[in-house]
Amino acid sequence: MKKLKKFNKYIPYIVLGLLLIWHSVLYAQEQRFPRPEFEGDYTFPTHQFLNQRGPMWEYMDVAVLIGALTVASWLALKKRSRQGLIWVSLFSLAYFGFYRQGCICAVGSVQNMSLALFNESYAMPLPALLFFTIPLLFALLSGRVFCAGVCPLGAIQELTGFRKVRVPKNLERVLAMIPFVYLGLAVLFAATESQFLICRYDPFVGIFRIDAPYTMIIFGALLLLVGIFVNRPYCRYLCPYGVLQNIFSRFSVKHLTITPAECRNCRLCESGCPYDAILQSDPVKDREIAEKKWKGSLPYLLMIPVLAAAFAVLLYNLAPALSGVNDNVKLAREIRLEKEQGIKAVSKASVAYYESGRTESELFEQEQQIIGRFRKGAPWAGIFLGLSLGIGFFRLTVRDIRTDYEPDRGRCYSCGKCFKFCPVKINN
Amino acid sequence: MEEQQKNSGSRRDFVRKAGKLIVAAPILALPVILAKKTDAKGYVWQIDPYKCTSCEQCKTACVMTPSAVKCTNAYPMCGYCDFCPGFLRQGAKTYDTAAENQLCPVGAIKRTFVEEPYFEYTIDENLCDGCSKCVKACYNFGNGSLYLQIMHNLCVNCNQCRIARICPSDAVVRVPADEPYMRKELKKV
Numbered sequence: 001m002k003k004l005k006k007f008n009k010y011i012p013y014i015v016l017g018l019l020l021i022w023h024s025v026l027y028a029q030e031q032r033f034p035r036p037e038f039e040g041d042y043t044f045p046t047h048q049f050l051n052q053r054g055p056m057w058e059y060m061d062v063a064v065l066i067g068a069l070t071v072a073s074w075l076a077l078k079k080r081s082r083q084g085l086i087w088v089s090l091f092s093l094a095y096f097g098f099y100r101q102g103c104i105c106a107v108g109s110v111q112n113m114s115l116a117l118f119n120e121s122y123a124m125p126l127p128a129l130l131f132f133t134i135p136l137l138f139a140l141l142s143g144r145v146f147c148a149g150v151c152p153l154g155a156i157q158e159l160t161g162f163r164k165v166r167v168p169k170n171l172e173r174v175l176a177m178i179p180f181v182y183l184g185l186a187v188l189f190a191a192t193e194s195q196f197l198i199c200r201y202d203p204f205v206g207i208f209r210i211d212a213p214y215t216m217i218i219f220g221a222l223l224l225l226v227g228i229f230v231n232r233p234y235c236r237y238l239c240p241y242g243v244l245q246n247i248f249s250r251f252s253v254k255h256l257t258i259t260p261a262e263c264r265n266c267r268l269c270e271s272g273c274p275y276d277a278i279l280q281s282d283p284v285k286d287r288e289i290a291e292k293k294w295k296g297s298l299p300y301l302l303m304i305p306v307l308a309a310a311f312a313v314l315l316y317n318l319a320p321a322l323s324g325v326n327d328n329v330k331l332a333r334e335i336r337l338e339k340e341q342g343i344k345a346v347s348k349a350s351v352a353y354y355e356s357g358r359t360e361s362e363l364f365e366q367e368q369q370i371i372g373r374f375r376k377g378a379p380w381a382g383i384f385l386g387l388s389l390g391i392g393f394f395r396l397t398v399r400d401i402r403t404d405y406e407p408d409r410g411r412c413y414s415c416g417k418c419f420k421f422c423p424v425k426i427n428n
Numbered sequence: 429m430e431e432q433q434k435n436s437g438s439r440r441d442f443v444r445k446a447g448k449l450i451v452a453a454p455i456l457a458l459p460v461i462l463a464k465k466t467d468a469k470g471y472v473w474q475i476d477p478y479k480c481t482s483c484e485q486c487k488t489a490c491v492m493t494p495s496a497v498k499c500t501n502a503y504p505m506c507g508y509c510d511f512c513p514g515f516l517r518q519g520a521k522t523y524d525t526a527a528e529n530q531l532c533p534v535g536a537i538k539r540t541f542v543e544e545p546y547f548e549y550t551i552d553e554n555l556c557d558g559c560s561k562c563v564k565a566c567y568n569f570g571n572g573s574l575y576l577q578i579m580h581n582l583c584v585n586c587n588q589c590r591i592a593r594i595c596p597s598d599a600v601v602r603v604p605a606d607e608p609y610m611r612k613e614l615k616k617v
Contacts (some may be wrong), residue, residue: 004454029507031507031571032570032571032612033509033570033571034508034570035504035505035507036507036508036546038542038546039543040542040543040545042542042543042546044503044504045503045548045550046503047501047502047503049500049502049577049579049608049609050579050580050581051580051581051608052580052581052583052585052605052608058470070590100586103585103586103587104587105587108588109587109589111587112587116462116465116466117461117462117465122464122471123465123466123467124466124467125466125467125468125469125470125605126466126468126470127468127470127473128460128470129459129462133455133458133459136455137455140448140451140455150432153524173447175537195588195593196588196593199586199587199588200494200588200593207586209491209492209546211492211493212491214586246454247451248451251444251447251448251451253448253453279433327593327598335604346594348483348485348596349596349597350596351483351596352481352483352596352597353480353596353597355481355597356479356481356597398490401442404466
């Protein structure tokens, strides 16, 4: 006992020694070669990292956005000038497209929104939030003026759409469903931190930057070529932000009108819209029939929740398959395949995984977590799809009675191409 | 008949007004919901040098040509070796500083004599294309003082960085814009 007590006072020094050895081991791991002891008056140079253009510039972008939207609304609603809207398109294409190179954009901000809403680690940058909300506010006030000439993606198509080829109505309706699916998936993928789908498959950003994978350049060029005849193919059949614009614009306070005064039902504007967004006026004798027919649409109204539920179940079951877009899930599947069936993992991700020293259980646990998040999120995307499909069907059965020719508030891009077809003029 | 017309008219008005309210509510509430989740400064992309496995993909994945990713040297970590594995190519016939013996394919590493036996290595960022050959060599055989960073005077800050999507080790992460660089430093001295 006595001996031990004597020994006691050395313990701190032993611990200190161990600590020092341990510390030097750590240090040696970091530094294979010791830091030189310079004899001269050498001082370590400090690397001057350069910063990006200041954050003030992003607010400048927001100011330009508001300015362009205001001008576009004025041109579309008050001034009724197609030529003016073309100039706005040109400006937006030059500024947001070629100068700002397509980022920051309202279309992509949907994903930042979703990422910020469903993830703790990410906060929405204020400029991105403004880019998301301001065009929607304007849609609520004056229709889709953002699409008309402020969105660079819309502008480049607007300026290259020279001919108009009508798409058959049924085909148009089927193709117009794609953006809903695209929006649902993009929000789901962003919420689960898997991918920014919209940015990845942005067809025109490669043209703005003159740099993209060649597949995207071909895709963008093809869209522009198709767009010469079938105007604005991206906006009509792909754009996910267009879905939101469409919904908001339906309830807009004011909207562009085809005629500056009273419609004379002269039918001259019927073929004026390349997007088939002009709603025809009903002949007098049809007006009574439509009034009596609404009971037939009741089953479709009841079908809406059924469709929503069906799509929710469908997407819930698709969740594991959808989670394959996540890099971690992809890697985990590759590693599992190697473990169970001996197929060698050759991807760069698997090489990096073996180098990084992550454990298998860590990886598989992460995979399960991500699949769990997909299981949680996918039904909501399904409900969104089912609801929009159901409401779409229901809308087909309900007939509004119109006494004038007017633009379809949802699908009209407020581009002003119909102005010149209207013979009604007002003198100042 | 006229009354019916009126009724249907008012019904449609009701739907439209209700729709307006329903649609306007979230857009007006959104800033309130997001007030806690909004950041005035925003984020930029940066490479975490401790996660990077120098797979050479930064050079080609970036939307900028040449890449916005450049090599930098963390001087306090550098060994100032005469025989620098990041500077000299392995398996060279003679170990001198002739171009054919240098590892850097674009000759972006400049070697200057400090004092016997130390040499300082600086990266000429105008030449560097971010191929990370020297980073890998320095990590494997040296102190690991050479590392890659995204240079924000060149980066266009894409919403989804293409390098981040391709990076096999998830080393490209969002960092707060007011601290845009992740310096590699000596942890303890």
